[in-house]
Amino acid sequence: MVAIVQTVAYLGLEARSVEAQVQISPGMNKGIAVVGLPDKAVGESRERVRAAIASLGLSLPPKRITVNLSPADLPKEGSHYDLPIALALLAAMGIIDSELVSEYVAVGELALDGRIAASPGVLLAALHASATGKSLICPASQGAEAAWAGGIDVIAAPDLLTLLNHLKGNGRLSPPKPGVAEEPEPGPDLKQVKGQETAKRALEIAAAGGHNMVMVGPPGAGKSLMASCLPGILPPLTPQEALEVSMVASVAGTLVDGRISRARPFRAPHHSASMAALVGGGLKVRPGEVSMAHLGVLFLDELPEFQRIVLDSLRQPLETGEVSVARANAHVTFPARVQMIAAMNPCRCGHLGDPALGCSRAPRCAADYQAKVSGPLLDRIDLHVEVEAVTAADLTLPPPAEGSKEVAARVAAARALQTARYADIKARTNAEIDGEALERFATPDEPARQLLARAAEAMRLSARGYTRVLRVARTIADLGGAETVGRVHVAEALSYRRRAPVG
CATH class of the missing domain: 3.40.50.300 (P-loop containing nucleotide triphosphate hydrolases)
Structure with missing residues (x-):
């Protein structure tokens, strides 16, 4: 079985569709392998995802886990791939419904204790999700930014545990509201x-x-x-x-x-x-x-x-x-x-x-x-x-x-x-x-x-x-x-x- 969660790659002010595909299969080489032209930050997501899932009290299966970021010929940069990889892995493990998470575009960096940290480009990801008819999962600190896209459901979660409870219906998160900056201080006259x-x-x-x-x-x-x-x-x-x-x-x-x-x-x-x-x-x-x-x-x-x-x-x-x-x-x-x-x-x-x-x-x-x-x-x-x-x-x-x-x-x-x-x-x-x-x-x-x-x-x-x-x-x-x-x-x-x- 392959679990898929949608995310994006940023190219200037353009957000391109990327699938985070996770497959768990028997094999001698146990661990997580990330393929699909990842940069160093994406490659290091293996350890952040492992630690974040461990903070939920879960352990990874003793099998070979392959993460493919498709399309494979598009360079992947940044830490915002942590969250979609983690969600796809949890779906492959049967912890959450794979069909449910496939309807979301997810972006966010994971801390070792499961917190979802901010990452650049959330507004672009929200606009992309709106254009493709999907919803968005993003860090709580950037929910106000994502809400400016309009016309989409935004789940702004502070940590992985709260996000899982929301997806399972155990504790619903309130939709964020667009943030408005205060009037700037008047400058010289x-x-x-x-x-x-x-x-x-x-x-x-x-x-x-x-x-x-x-x-x-x-x-x-x-x-x-x-x-x-x-x-x-x-x-x-x-x-x-x-x-x-x-x-x-x-x-x-x-x-x-x-x-x-x-x-x-x-x-x-x-x-x-x-x-x-x-x-x-x-x-x-x-x-x-x-x-x-x-x-x-x-x-x-x-x-x-x-x-x-x-x-x-x-x-x-x-x-x-x-x-x-x-x-x-x-x-x-x-x-x-x-x-x-x-x-x-x-x-x-x-x-x-x-x-x-x-x-x-x-x-x-x-x-x-x-x-x-x-x-x-x-x-x-x-x-x-x-x-x-x-x-x-x-x-x-x-x-x-x-x-x-x-x-x-x-x-x-x-x-x-x-x-x-x-x-x-x-x-x-x-x-x-x-x-x-x-x-x-x-x-x-x-x-x-x-x-x-x-x-x-x-x-x-x-x-x-x-x-x-x-x-x-x-x-x-x-x-x-x-x-x-x-x-x-x-x-x-x-x-x-x-x-x-x-x-």
């Missing part, structure tokens, strides 16, 4: 930023259209402060977007207590981050910072201090909105539709243009320092803003009349226009439109078209740069409530395009 009206205007445009932005200025000018104000002016995630973001967090194992938040992600990796940390990968492929920031903000402070090869790895994700990690045995894709905000000093000392503080190597040091960031990456950044130093006189000024609340209202209105405009296409914001959609919704009027044509030739804009100017102009028009992209909108968009290094 734009009222804290003194001066910097041009940079604040660019930040508003970036938020309204989902555009990438880089701020160049001396230390202490407020670049990091303005970047940290961005989450406060962005609209909350829609329910569908929140589910997308939570799927990435589930695979990464960072979804706390199954609580899904409507706040947009804000990730700020240190400039020492490796390529695998930033774009994903590693021995066991996991999402990187650019995927953890999906539908949110990726803030790169001290941009030239990142390794050049690491920065250039962002070029594809910024263009396509996804990361593809190729391995010999798998090809994994993670979503990465992010808004990149970067900050950098104009040169290594940071005081280019200040005769009192600038170094003797200017302007050569500025060209060398800014050249650490490749031209193709800078071409993918829509808004380039020069941030001036803050003087003592600026600091004594009263707070500005407008803060994050007022700016957020204008951003929300512009985003609402884009949501309605792009309802029939895949784009969410102006930063995502291309091709036919760009021609349909962002074609400038004749004066604006003539200005853009002259500027494209004078500034030597690439085809990508030309497209991004139109996207930014469309956002500026949305903030102004204009239906057509006009000359004034194109002129302002052109003022944010990249210039040659200062000096």
Whole structure:
């Protein structure tokens, strides 16, 4: 007899069906053999399953036990195979009904005392179970996460004994309820930023259209402060977007207590981050910072201090909105539709243009320092803003009349226009439109078209740069409530395009 329990293998944000098949047969080689391309964690499940079953007061039969994880050519990684293997083994031993457990998808790691511990990816497993018409068995600590799938029965058990009692009808477990995250603590307000009206205007445009932005200025000018104000002016995630973001967090194992938040992600990796940390990968492929920031903000402070090869790895994700990690045995894709905000000093000392503080190597040091960031990456950044130093006189000024609340209202209105405009296409914001959609919704009027044509030739804009100017102009028009992209909108968009290094 072969007992079968359904489980899943994770490949990016895709959960693939896997059968945990257990057969108990006579043989000289007694013990548990696990086959089906298991990694080390799966191979070690033999001892965890043996100990967990022993904690129930049961002993394994003195026969050969074969565990096959099918399909055999699909690599199996992670500790979440413990629970389905244990359930299939108990069914093969006749402890539980094999037909009953075959109707469930099971995921969870087993402790030696029989507790069912959390494992990454439960939300994906729940969505897979819902799509295949099955129920789900998962750890109690992740029941709130699984409940977000909706439309399925979820058994969230704290330990193996409680789960067996539930399956036998001796002690029923209550179905879990979806977890809701508390409202995040409010961050810095734009009222804290003194001066910097041009940079604040660019930040508003970036938020309204989902555009990438880089701020160049001396230390202490407020670049990091303005970047940290961005989450406060962005609209909350829609329910569908929140589910997308939570799927990435589930695979990464960072979804706390199954609580899904409507706040947009804000990730700020240190400039020492490796390529695998930033774009994903590693021995066991996991999402990187650019995927953890999906539908949110990726803030790169001290941009030239990142390794050049690491920065250039962002070029594809910024263009396509996804990361593809190729391995010999798998090809994994993670979503990465992010808004990149970067900050950098104009040169290594940071005081280019200040005769009192600038170094003797200017302007050569500025060209060398800014050249650490490749031209193709800078071409993918829509808004380039020069941030001036803050003087003592600026600091004594009263707070500005407008803060994050007022700016957020204008951003929300512009985003609402884009949501309605792009309802029939895949784009969410102006930063995502291309091709036919760009021609349909962002074609400038004749004066604006003539200005853009002259500027494209004078500034030597690439085809990508030309497209991004139109996207930014469309956002500026949305903030102004204009239906057509006009000359004034194109002129302002052109003022944010990249210039040659200062000096």
